[in-house]
Amino acid sequence: MKKEKFLSDIGFVPHNGGQEEAFMSEARFKILCNGRRWGKSLYAAVEAINYLFREKKRVWVVGPTYDLSRKVFREIYRYVRPRRRIWHPDGHCTDSKSEMRILTNWGTEILGKSADNPDSLIGEGLDLLIIDEAARIKEVIWDENLRPTLTDRQGKAIIISTPKGRNWFYRLWTRGKDPQFPLYKSWQHPTSDNPHIAPEEIEEARMTLPDRAFRQEYLAEFLEDTGGVFRNxxxxxxxxxxxxxxxxxxxxxxxxxxxxxxxxxxxxxxxxxxxxxxxxxxxxxxxxxxxxxxxxxxxxxxxxxxxxxxxxxxxxxxxxxxxxxxxxxxxxxxxxxxxxxxxxxxxxxxxxxxxxxxxxxxxxxxxxxxxxxxxxxxxxxxxxxxxxxxxxxxxxxxxxxxxxxxxxxxxxxxx
CATH class of the missing domain: 3.30.420.240 (Nucleotidyltransferase; domain 5)
Incomplete structure (x- = not known):
């Protein structure tokens, strides 16, 4: 299904502050560094929903905790819930605290996972991996648990986060800026790029938050870590x-x-x-x-x-x-x-x-x-x-x- 038709069919209009460009990209690894309220969870949900129209696909949504995974899963479920008898005869969709799972009658499955439970990240290969708030996840989880799930099916990854210093998420983000890594594509968007956020809300945050907090959380800046050798x-x-x-x-x-x-x-x-x-x-x-x-x-x-x-x-x-x-x-x-x-x-x-x-x-x-x-x-x-x-x-x-x-x-x- 063409992406333009898919967006029209589900009634989603991505905003022109970066959502549309990222969704239309065919990069295998998409790394998005965004300010708060840019629309990360909704964007990730739309990427996952796109896979529901395909046969026998396997998708994971992973966050630092189950509660944070549920942010994206809730957006997916909001679209699926009215249609769950169509997706699967027994309506097997749930947003309970114990399980985040959607299964279609053509064999496609979306699961919500938590990075604080590494044992739950062992499974068969994935077609799509979505990581939300990636900067808050340990690098070893990406290296040893998540990246290997994409190998056998050559799955795609959408890695989204507000920055948190210059950790592994930052280093992965830099790959998307380097021509030597053509499979990677990176974006960086402040909160203000979301046209649905009132400018006065952002200005109020700027006036009331510490400068470092505002730059990181709203401007989506990768701030210098003490471990960086070269400054500015x-x-x-x-x-x-x-x-x-x-x-x-x-x-x-x-x-x-x-x-x-x-x-x-x-x-x-x-x-x-x-x-x-x-x-x-x-x-x-x-x-x-x-x-x-x-x-x-x-x-x-x-x-x-x-x-x-x-x-x-x-x-x-x-x-x-x-x-x-x-x-x-x-x-x-x-x-x-x-x-x-x-x-x-x-x-x-x-x-x-x-x-x-x-x-x-x-x-x-x-x-x-x-x-x-x-x-x-x-x-x-x-x-x-x-x-x-x-x-x-x-x-x-x-x-x-x-x-x-x-x-x-x-x-x-x-x-």
């Missing part, structure tokens, strides 16, 4: 990509691909502007070396290259070719110095860069972690890349060497 990343975005000018000197950071990672080449000028950026993978090592040579010729200056492991022979070859290349060997201590230098330059506003989704997303999710042995670890969250961050950090390390160069963390011929 987006304030440094501006148009910086450009061709070189005669006589300029540049600083090139190269993070080489390892296994399934990406090779990233970042070029900064002496003012700290990012003038060139490239990200690629699954390219032969010889071609990667040729690309580095080409970029260093086009943007003459210093190349700072990750010479750890696979980067060691590449460093040697580029050095023999006469490139001004400095190898950076990664240890826990040297990486901390490298990242702290980048963090300081960003904090002081000494770098500027284009709005490159992959780079911005990596900077924003890069985090501090305390290991079980109480050591500090700085990295991307598990399952995410940090190649763009490392490449920028290496270029910034070269830029920093204009003023001081802590050579004991770098490789030289004497090393």
């Amino acid at each position: 990343v987006r304030r440094l975005i501006r148009g910086t990509l450009r061709d070189p000018k005669p006589g300029e000197r540049f600083f090139i950071g190269v993070d080489l691909a390892k296994y399934m990672d990406f090779t990233v080449i970042t070029v900064l000028d002496e003012r700290g502007d990012l003038v060139y950026f490239a990200r690629f993978n699954q390219i032969d090592w010889n071609l990667q070396k040729e690309r580095i040579r080409y970029i260093s010729k086009r943007y003459p200056g210093k190349v700072v290259l990750d010479s750890t492991g696979v980067g060691d022979p590449i460093y040697d070859e580029l050095r023999r070719d006469g490139l001004n290349v400095e190898g950076f060997r990664f240890t826990a201590s040297s990486k901390e110095q490298l990242i702290n230098n980048l963090s300081m330059l960003i904090e002081q506003g000494k770098l500027h860069y284009e709005d490159i989704p992959e780079l911005i997303n990596e900077l924003e999710i890069f985090e501090y972690q305390i290991t079980p042995s109480r050591n500090l670890k700085m990295s991307a969250p598990e399952g995410y890349h940090d190649d763009c961050v490392i490449s920028l950090a290496l270029a910034a390390w070269g830029l920093h060497s204009l003023f001081s160069k802590p050579v004991f963390f770098t490789r030289s011929d004497k090393y």
